[in-house]
Amino acid sequence: MKYINEKTKIISNIVRLLDLHKIGKLGGEKMPEDENPSLDICSKENYLYFTLPMALNYQRNSYKLWESANQTFQDQMTSDCFFPERVLTMPIDKLRDCLLKHKVAIQPNKQPVIWKTICATIYEQLDNDLRNLFSQEDYSVFKIKKRINENKASFPYLGGKKIISA
Numbered sequence: 001m002k003y004i005n006e007k008t009k010i011i012s013n014i015v016r017l018l019d020l021h022k023i024g025k026l027g028g029e030k031m032p033e034d035e036n037p038s039l040d041i042c043s044k045e046n047y048l049y050f051t052l053p054m055a056l057n058y059q060r061n062s063y064k065l066w067e068s069a070n071q072t073f074q075d076q077m078t079s080d081c082f083f084p085e086r087v088l089t090m091p092i093d094k095l096r097d098c099l100l101k102h103k104v105a106i107q108p109n110k111q112p113v114i115w116k117t118i119c120a121t122i123y124e125q126l127d128n129d130l131r132n133l134f135s136q137e138d139y140s141v142f143k144i145k146k147r148i149n150e151n152k153a154s155f156p157y158l159g160g161k162k163i164i165s166a
Helices: 002-022 044-056 062-074 092-101 110-125 131-136 141-150
Strands: none
Touching: 044 062, 044 110, 062 092, 092 110, 131 141
16 A cells, blocks of 8 residues: 555656646756757757767856857867867867867867767777767666776776766
């Protein structure tokens, strides 16, 4: 009987939250990551777009980060930084300039190195396709998190507590 009462209470709370959401009482409906180039959600580019900037989302305004990421992706002069094969042939000074132009990176020395390291991991370990991480780990969240945690040097800042808590 206690289980049924708890279940009823949980469902009631969910319904109440949904109702509050519908009438706008839970705040804005725009999320930081809504600022994006509207890529095909299954595309290789979409996975890169939503992964690479996350490594630079340390103690900063997420809305500004995603605005900067979208501007960088849309800008023909800077969009190459979202493609690991191009990043790996790019001098670090050029990558730095691309990431700083629209402020995806705000730390000019550390963050381009983080970005390039993740691009190298994607290129070398995942056959240049981030989606392979998911298929290689049988789409298991547990296995993906474990792999990232065990290989933090290959996934700098993506393996931190904020993103991948064990």
